[in-house]
Amino acid sequence: MFDTKKVSIEWGGQTLTLETGRVARQADGAVLATLGETVVLCAVTAAKSVKEGQDFFPLTVHYQEKFSSSGRIPGGFFKRERGATERETLVSRLIDRPLRPLFPEGFYNEINCIAQVMSYDGENEPDLLAMIAASAAMTLSGVPFMGPIGAARVGYKDGEYKLNPSDKDVAEGELDLMVAATHDAVMMVESEAKELSEDIMLGAVMFAHKASQDIIDAIIKLAEQAAKEPWELKASADLSAHKAKLKKLIGADMEAAYKLTDKQQRQTAINDARTKAREAFEDLKHANPAEYLGTLKLVKKVEAEIVRGAILKTGKRIDGRDTKTVRPISAEVHFLPRAHGSALFTRGETQTIATTTLGTRDAEQMIDGLNGLSYQHFMLHYNFPPYSVGEVGRFGAPSRRDVGHGKLAWRALHAVLPTKEEFPYTIRVTSDITESNGSSSMATVCGGSLSLMDAGVPIKRPVSGIAMGLILEGKDFAVLSDILGDEDHLGDMDFKVAGTSEGITSLQMDIKIAGITEEIMKVALAQANEGRAHILGEMAKALDQTRTELSAHAPRIESFTIDKSKIREVIGTGGKVIREIVATTGAKVDIDDEGVIKVSSSDPAQIEAAIAWIKGLVEEAEVGKVYDGKVVNIVDFGAFVNFMGGKDGLVHVSEMRNERVEKPGDVVAEGQAVKVKVLEIDPRGKVRLSMRVVDQETGAELEDTRPAREPREGGRGGDRGPRSGGGDRGPRRDGGGDRGPRRDGGGREEGRGPRRDGGDRGPRREGGTDDNAPSPSFAPAFLTGDRD
Numbered sequence: 001m002f003d004t005k006k007v008s009i010e011w012g013g014q015t016l017t018l019e020t021g022r023v024a025r026q027a028d029g030a031v032l033a034t035l036g037e038t039v040v041l042c043a044v045t046a047a048k049s050v051k052e053g054q055d056f057f058p059l060t061v062h063y064q065e066k067f068s069s070s071g072r073i074p075g076g077f078f079k080r081e082r083g084a085t086e087r088e089t090l091v092s093r094l095i096d097r098p099l100r101p102l103f104p105e106g107f108y109n110e111i112n113c114i115a116q117v118m119s120y121d122g123e124n125e126p127d128l129l130a131m132i133a134a135s136a137a138m139t140l141s142g143v144p145f146m147g148p149i150g151a152a153r154v155g156y157k158d159g160e161y162k163l164n165p166s167d168k169d170v171a172e173g174e175l176d177l178m179v180a181a182t183h184d185a186v187m188m189v190e191s192e193a194k195e196l197s198e199d200i201m202l203g204a205v206m207f208a209h210k211a212s213q214d215i216i217d218a219i220i221k222l223a224e225q226a227a228k229e230p231w232e233l234k235a236s237a238d239l240s241a242h243k244a245k246l247k248k249l250i251g252a253d254m255e256a257a258y259k260l261t262d263k264q265q266r267q268t269a270i271n272d273a274r275t276k277a278r279e280a281f282e283d284l285k286h287a288n289p290a291e292y293l294g295t296l297k298l299v300k301k302v303e304a305e306i307v308r309g310a311i312l313k314t315g316k317r318i319d320g321r322d323t324k325t326v327r328p329i330s331a332e333v334h335f336l337p338r339a340h341g342s343a344l345f346t347r348g349e350t351q352t353i354a355t356t357t358l359g360t361r362d363a364e365q366m367i368d369g370l371n372g373l374s375y376q377h378f379m380l381h382y383n384f385p386p387y388s389v390g391e392v393g394r395f396g397a398p399s400r401r402d403v404g405h406g407k408l409a410w411r412a413l414h415a416v417l418p419t420k421e422e423f424p425y426t427i428r429v430t431s432d433i434t435e436s437n438g439s440s441s442m443a444t445v446c447g448g449s450l451s452l453m454d455a456g457v458p459i460k461r462p463v464s465g466i467a468m469g470l471i472l473e474g475k476d477f478a479v480l481s482d483i484l485g486d487e488d489h490l491g492d493m494d495f496k497v498a499g500t501s502e503g504i505t506s507l508q509m510d511i512k513i514a515g516i517t518e519e520i521m522k523v524a525l526a527q528a529n530e531g532r533a534h535i536l537g538e539m540a541k542a543l544d545q546t547r548t549e550l551s552a553h554a555p556r557i558e559s560f561t562i563d564k565s566k567i568r569e570v571i572g573t574g575g576k577v578i579r580e581i582v583a584t585t586g587a588k589v590d591i592d593d594e595g596v597i598k599v600s601s602s603d604p605a606q607i608e609a610a611i612a613w614i615k616g617l618v619e620e621a622e623v624g625k626v627y628d629g630k631v632v633n634i635v636d637f638g639a640f641v642n643f644m645g646g647k648d649g650l651v652h653v654s655e656m657r658n659e660r661v662e663k664p665g666d667v668v669a670e671g672q673a674v675k676v677k678v679l680e681i682d683p684r685g686k687v688r689l690s691m692r693v694v695d696q697e698t699g700a701e702l703e704d705t706r707p708a709r710e711p712r713e714g715g716r717g718g719d720r721g722p723r724s725g726g727g728d729r730g731p732r733r734d735g736g737g738d739r740g741p742r743r744d745g746g747g748r749e750e751g752r753g754p755r756r757d758g759g760d761r762g763p764r765r766e767g768g769t770d771d772n773a774p775s776p777s778f779a780p781a782f783l784t785g786d787r788d
Contacts, residue, residue, distance in 0.1 A: 005226040009218050011035075012152075012164035012211070014124065018136050018218060020226050028228065029141030033133035035164075037121035039069075042133035044141045047110040055293045058110040059100055063091040063130055069120040070370040087369065089403045091115075091127040095134050097510050098180035098187035102146040106236050106294070111143060120370045123166050128153050131180060136219045142228035148219040149187060150212025151180045154204045156196065161207045177201075177507075179208035183216055186521070187511050192411035195460075195503035198525040206518060242281070242295045246302050250277050254306050258486075261319045263349050263437050264390060266486075274299055304490045308471045311478050318484055319348075326466070326482040326531050331446070331542035333454040340554040341455020343542070345447035347482070347535075349437035354447030356455040358554045359426040360600040361590040377420055380413065380429045382406030382444055388436045405441040406431070409465075412445045412498035412506035413452070416460040423458055424557050424598055438484040439467030445498045445506075446539060453543050456550040463505060464535040465498035468524050472513065479524045481531045492516075497528040501536060555588075557600040558607050564595045566618040577617070585610040616644035621687055623678050626694055626701060631672045639664050641676055641689055649687030651676060656691050658706050667691075675699045 004021040017034040024030035027043035065088060066081060067074050074080060084092065095115065115130035131151040138145040155165030156175035170176045177191035186209055193201065250273040257269035277299050285292040307318060315322055327348030336342040341356035364375040382405045386393030398406075409431065417427070429451060431444035442465030449463040469483035470493035480487055488494055492513045498506040509521075550556070562570065570591060571578050578589055587601040587610040599610045621627075621644060629643035638652040651674075656667045668674060668691075675696055676689040693702050 005222060007218050007222045007225075009214055011214055014164065016132075016215075016218065018133070018222050020136075020140060020222065027137075027141075028143065029137040029139070031133045031136040031140065031222075032118075033129050033136065035129050036124040037119060038117070038124040038126050038129055039119035040115055040126050040129045040133045041118050042113065042115040042130060042137045044114075044134070044137040044143070045112050046141060046143045050108045051110070053289065053293070054108050055297060057100070057103060057108055059096065059103070059113070060111070061092045061096040061099070061113045061115070061134070063088050063095060063115045063127070065117045065120075065126065065370050067370070069117045069126075070122065072370070072372065075368045075373070085369075086403055086407075087367075089400050090407055091130060093400060093404050094127060094178065094188075094190060095131050098131075098149050098151075099134065099138065099145075099147075101187065101512050102149070102182070104144050104146070104233065107144055107233070109143070113137070117370070122371065124164070125153065125167070126370075128164070128178065132215055132219075135215075136222060139219050139223045140227045142230050144231055144233055147182065148216050148223070149180050149182055150215030150219075151178065152208040152211040152215070153178050154208045154211075156193075156200065156204060161204055163207075163211050175200075175204060177204050177208060179205055179212065181209045181212045183213065185209075185511075185516055186509070189507055189509040191507045192415065193499075193504050193506065194415045195500055195505060197503050198522075198529060201504050201507055202518070202521060202525060205521065236294070239291070239294055239298060242291075243298045243301070245280070246277055246295070246298055249280055250274075250299070251302060251306070254303055258303075258307055258310075258318050263485075266318070267390075270303070300490075307486065307490050308473065311471050311480070312473060312476055315478070317480065318486055323478050324481050324527060324530065326534050329535060329538040331450060331539050333450050333543045338553055339451075340551045341451040341453070341457070343447045343450035343454060345443055345450060345539075346435070347443055347446070348484075349435055350440055350443045351433070351435035352440065352443045352447040353432045353434055354444065354451040355430050355432075356448075356451040356457065357428045357430075358455060358457075358550070359428065360555060360557065360588050361424075361426065361598060362588065363426040363428075377426045378410070378414060378417055378429075379427070380406050380410040380431070380444075380448060382409060382441070383430065383432045384436070384440065385433070388433045388440075405444065408441050408496065408506060408508050409444040409448055409498075412463055412465055413448055413459075415505040416449075416463055416500060417452075418458050418460075424559055425457075425555075427452070427457060436485070438482065438488060439465075439496065441465070442467050442496055442498065446535060450539060450543055453546045455554065456547045458546050461500035461502060462536055462539055462544075463498055463500055464532045464539060465496065465506075466528050466531040466535060468495040468497065468528050468531075469493060470495065470516065470520065470524070472516070472520070477520055479520070479527050481527055493524075495521075495524050495528070497525065497532065499532055501533070553602065555600045555602050556604060556607055557598050558611060559596060559598045560611070562595045562597060562614070562618045564593075567591060567593075567595055569617050570597070570614055581610055581613050585613065589614070616647075619644055621647060621649075621678050621681060623681060626675060626677050626699055628699070629674050629676045629689075631668045631670050631674060634664050634668065634670060636664070639668050641674060643676060643689075647687065649676065649678070649689040651689045651691050655679070655689065655693075658692050677701065 002022045004019060006017060006019045008015055008017040014036050019032045020030060023032050023041060024043045028045050030041070030043040033040050033042070064081060113134050115134055117126040120126055128151055135148045139148040153164050154175065154177045155162040155169050155173045157169065157173035162169060165173060174194040174196060175191065177189065179186060180188040186205060189205055253273040253276065254270065257266055257273060260266040260269060278296065281292060281295050284295065311317055317323070330346040332344045334342060335344040335353065336355060339355045340358045343354045345352050345354060364377050365379050367374045367376060382402050383398070384402055385395055429448045431447060433440045445463055445465035452459050453462065466481060467483050469480035469487045469491040471478045471480070472492045483491065492511070493516060494510045496508045497504060582589055585606050586603065587599050587606040589610055590598045597614060599607050601607050627643040629641040631639050632642045632648065633640040638650055640648050641651055642648050653661050653664050656664065661667055674691055675694045676691055677694050678687060679690050680688040693704050695702055
């Protein structure tokens with residue numbers, strides 16, 4: 001029934017298996033990829049025709065993590081997978097980026113690539129496996145894909161690279177780097193590092209490129225067994241005559257436009273030239289629509305040749321800079337008065353308003369993923385409104401691009417943040433792009449770093465970022481620092497590097513051609529290092545170190561640890577106690593399973609009140625110590641006073657004043673604040689308190705002037721002594737004489753009957769017991785000691 005084909009290799013200490021022919025057989029290409037016990041299914045389908053008037057390549061990649069793959073049911077109200085999560089969006093982009101450049105120019109058939117995680121073992125990450133499965137499915141489908149590509153994840157620890165590190169390895173190491181590559185060159189890089197040098201980063205990329213070759217060979221072996229017949233592409237029309245006509249028609253206009261340094265003026269001039277081209281070929285629009293669209297695409301080629309040629313020949317760029325110069329930079333901090341931290345960062349015509357907001361533990365981002373619930377205390381949100389590029393467009397929920405740019409900046413800043421123990425705040429950085437003309441994500445890194453420092457977050461060092469570009473024609477190439485938007489669109493590479501003065505924290509690369517070599521990457525990294533250092537210098541003019549004080553509007557957090565056995569006393573039944581603390585003091589209180597308590601508020605007095613309350617709950621009372629208390633209940637013999645937050649003690653009526661008190665209510669009232677001294681704590685934990693030996697105004701201890709009670713003669717165990725009146729007891733209350741008959745109606749002789757042994761009672765044991773007396777005959781053996 002199934003014509004299954006399978007290839008397996010040993011890779012990174014695990015067995016990688018690629019299988020096709022058993023699942024999703026109606027797709028153009030489908031591959032089941034297995035690494036360890038992680039399984040990803042990727043299916044590729046392609047439209048057989050192009051929609052009329054379409055002039056772009058509609059490739060769509062969807063990555064989905066199914067909760068059943070890890071034996072979980074989705075949390076929340078909806079118990080099924082719904083819209084893409086942030087992670088799914090990021091992985092979808094990760095797969096799309098190296099695939100898209102490997103389709104031929106002019107191929108406009110719609111392609112759908114869906115990768116689904118079917119099984120997850122908790123060790124082998126499915127994002128890497130999904131990229132491998134997508135490459136294999138594309139190769140098998142027959143579409144004109146100039147692959148395959150391989151992929152590899154690399155870690156770095158103790159001076160050694162590690163292929164396919166686990167989550168634990170990544171957390172303990174210094175690098176998490178993902179690379180996609182063809183047989184000849186690197187296509188895509190995505191990474192987060194802990195301030196590593198350019199040489200180490202380049203070595204990791206090359207290590208990953210080498211490891212990916214095994215993947216490429218395995219996909220080729222599978223394709224030799226199961227690949228479909230490749231599609232036949234129609235020969236593209238010869239448009240060389242149209243291109244020559246366009247050069248003559250608008251070449252001079254384009255050259256003049258790209259000499260304008262102002263973006264808006266330049267865009268206006270370019271649009272005028274494009275309109276001129278459309279009008280010149282208006283007749284072709286109706287006669288041959290496909291050829292007309294192809295001719296309009298040539299306009300961009302004319303633009304590219306003008307810009308790229310000028311850079312390679314003269315070294316001068318669109319705005320007049322050379323290849324290494326960074327645009328003018330302006331940085332301001334404390335830009336927004338009520339924000340906890342803020343910065344306005346401007347580089348040329350790219351600008352962002354970055355803000356940092358500090359919150360408590362309950363503001364953490366909850367993530368429901370394959371590994372279960374987790375919480376993230378650092379968030380970075382990137383926003384790109386249409387006005388930032390002078391356009392009218394959609395405004396609202398973040399796009400895939402927004403999510404991707406925000407995550408890149410998140411990686412760049414994450415490496416320098418303090419630990420939660422060092423800085424127990426939830427941190428949210430937002431970047432609102434107000435102007436854009438080249439690398440707003442790197443502006444987010446710079447602005448975000450300044451806003452964190454302005455907020456008082458103790459980051460290790462400031463972080464700057466720069467976007468590099470590439471112009472490659474044959475063997476000639478030029479690496480561009482701080483690229484403009486037009487240089488990004490017309491260039492061959494978008495290479496973004498962020499880091500501190502000590503090393504790189506994030507590296508991202510996207511290639512629009514078939515790959516770049518190690519030599520080009522080495523030049524780009526070295527040039528980026530120079531640019532980053534310059535930007536750090538400009539940022540230091542605004543703020544060169546983290547503020548020592550938090551904003552007056554930021555919450556303060558005080559943390560301390562209590563014994564685990566006392567946690568329930570702080571929380572109370574059903575959370576009653578902790579809710580009362582929060583409601584009464586106004587401070588937020590968080591407690592974890594280890595007994596770490598964090599109290600937060602923007603008002604220090606509220607924090608102090610909550611801490612004092614909690615410490616009163618867990619602290620043990622000390623005999624002889626004076627405490628503040630509150631009367632909670634009045635009884636006939638005294639009053640119960642609550643002190644130390646959760647403890648009650650009794651102030652006996654005799655301990656209220658030195659003089660005699662008839663009623664406790666004459667001295668105290670419920671709810672009254674009093675000062676008490678602990679006199680005694682009995683073995684059962686009951687506390688005896690005194691008010692009379694404490695000054696109720698100052699809380700100072702008073703000398704006990706009450707004379708001590710005289711003990712009875714002979715002690716409690718002696719004779720009663722003579723009666724106070726000196727006479728007899730007197731008549732009984734009923735006024736009679738004798739005791740009267742017993743309840744059973746007679747004396748012992750008459751009613752009780754004879755003794756068990758039939759004899760007399762015998763003499764009494766005067767003065768106590770006789771240890772040598774014989775045990776009664778009816779006593780059981782375990783009492784008499786006679787066990788024989």
